[in-house]
Amino acid sequence: MSKWRTVMSGVPQGSVLELALFNIFVGNMDSGIECTLSKFANDTKLCGVVDMLEGRDAIQRDLDRFARWSPVNRMKVNKVKCKVLHVGQDNPKHNSRLGEEWIESSPEEKDLRVLIDEKLNMTWQCELAAQKANHVLGCIKRGVNQQVEGGDSTPLLRSHETPPGVLYSSLVPTT
Known part of the structure; x- marks a missing residue:
């Protein structure tokens, strides 16, 4: 068995290993998540129903969990691409945050x-x-x-x- 070594660079983009290693790397991202977490390539979506305050709180707990998970797993979140899409006519459009930063709402x-x-x-x-x-x-x-x-x-x-x-x-x- 090999010894653990610090990786000084990433996997070359477009290589066969890129997606396989990425999936292994983010495999535990959904541990303890209450809402629906969808992962596709390098895109992750968290979805939940917010018809009551419990739904809003569940989404926020999951965002807090992800905010703790990402630095531990050395994953940087692209905060520019991080958006909330509020769906539905009577949606209360609650604000959400990832870590200490508020997430921008998008139409x-x-x-x-x-x-x-x-x-x-x-x-x-x-x-x-x-x-x-x-x-x-x-x-x-x-x-x-x-x-x-x-x-x-x-x-x-x-x-x-x-x-x-x-x-x-x-x-x-x-x-």
């Missing part, structure tokens, strides 16, 4: 390319997706017109050449 957040606002309204997301699709369709139409005019018989797009960003989900799970 909308983008998660896995899906824009979510405090009313769970996806109109803006659908409009952006439609604009992008119309742009790609315009490019395809111009290419087909050029192909027909030039007499070229080479196919414009093959199935494995779908332009990036054309096919992605715009669905948000409902609870």
Whole structure:
């Protein structure tokens, strides 16, 4: 068995080990957490229902637990990206803090390319997706017109050449 050594640098970004080591490193992050903690790659979300003061207190206890966990595990929190999204019409919009700092409230957040606002309204997301699709369709139409005019018989797009960003989900799970 090897001896423990201090690591002087991180794992190179994009390496095969990066995500595996990160998952091992943050594996105990959810120990003792009362609310729902979602971890995806380097993004962590804490979700809870705040219809009563007990819900607000549970979220704050979990944030306090995380504030204690992060320095012990030598994890730095990107406080700029740390936001609260209050969802629901009658949400009391309680303030939360991480350690000694108050967390900024945000009217909308983008998660896995899906824009979510405090009313769970996806109109803006659908409009952006439609604009992008119309742009790609315009490019395809111009290419087909050029192909027909030039007499070229080479196919414009093959199935494995779908332009990036054309096919992605715009669905948000409902609870």
